Amino acid sequence: MTETTSALPADDILAQALAWRKDGRKVALATVITTWGSAPRPAGSQLAIDETGRMVGSVSGGCVEGAVIQEALEIIESGKPKTLEFGVTNDEAWEVGLACGGKINVFVEKLD
């Protein structure tokens, strides 16, 4: 079960990550580090994920969040940070109904 609250500003995302951590949960942070073309979210955009897959924030407005969460759950266990690369083809963008067509790199790390 996941929920999104992408309307929150960045500080609320970090505050939420911190609150989860203090609550004893395992947490991962994903950050957009580079974008090319018409990426939906700018560099610096963040997503916090807890061990149950609950998330706040957004790195792509919905395009790649599912994949980021899968990786984040692994990184929460391994503790090893990783840079993920996503190319959003125009066809895929059409499928999910977004005006994408860009490419993004997302850095995912565990909060420990």
Place this chain on the structure above:
Amino acid sequence: MKTALLEDLQKARAEKRQVVLATNLTSGEQKLLYPFESKEIYDVIEAARGALRNDKPTTVETEDGPVFLNIFNPPLRLFIVGAVHIAQALVPMAAGADYEVTVIDPRRSFGSSFRFPNVTLDDRWPDDAFADLHPDRRSAIVTLTHDAKLDDPALQYALRSDAFYIGALGSGRTHAKRQQRLQKAGFSDEDFARIHGPIGLDIGAKSPAEIAISIMAEITAVLRGKAGS
């Protein structure tokens, strides 16, 4: 990220400091940088200064691999001294450009919420208001009253602050007189040079709205490091 580092980051942001989170993308090592609180010069801190100035995160290549610089800028603020006609045009433009706007004018009939809906009005004297509101490196201050009794205390406070932009309405002649008064108050020519006057980019502005455009354009140019003057 270490939880302790995140706590430090959140604290710095709450204190409205300009802070950068530097992450080595290979090793995952991280630290916080305060580029405007040090005079150090090296590649990463220079890039961090640029990123804060441009309000845009960036990645720099280093010997130890690529380092991502995520920026955390406090909100932009604009303090307008003088609830005059130009201010009425300037407020919505600045708000649209994501500034938190405060209009300061102790003269009640000027600074009424009827004339200025949807903006913070402060009816204290400018120096009292500034002592409380602490203009910082992310603040712009403009004086529009044409009245030395109001403009001068505001400018004196502005010159002692880190405000990134200070502008004063008035002709070249008014500005020269202003310089004499500020010199008497102990400010150097170098201090005075921080004041943009006559205010605004020279776009031939005539109406209050056009003057507001020229002011907003000049503030933007200075903020983004493209100031010509």
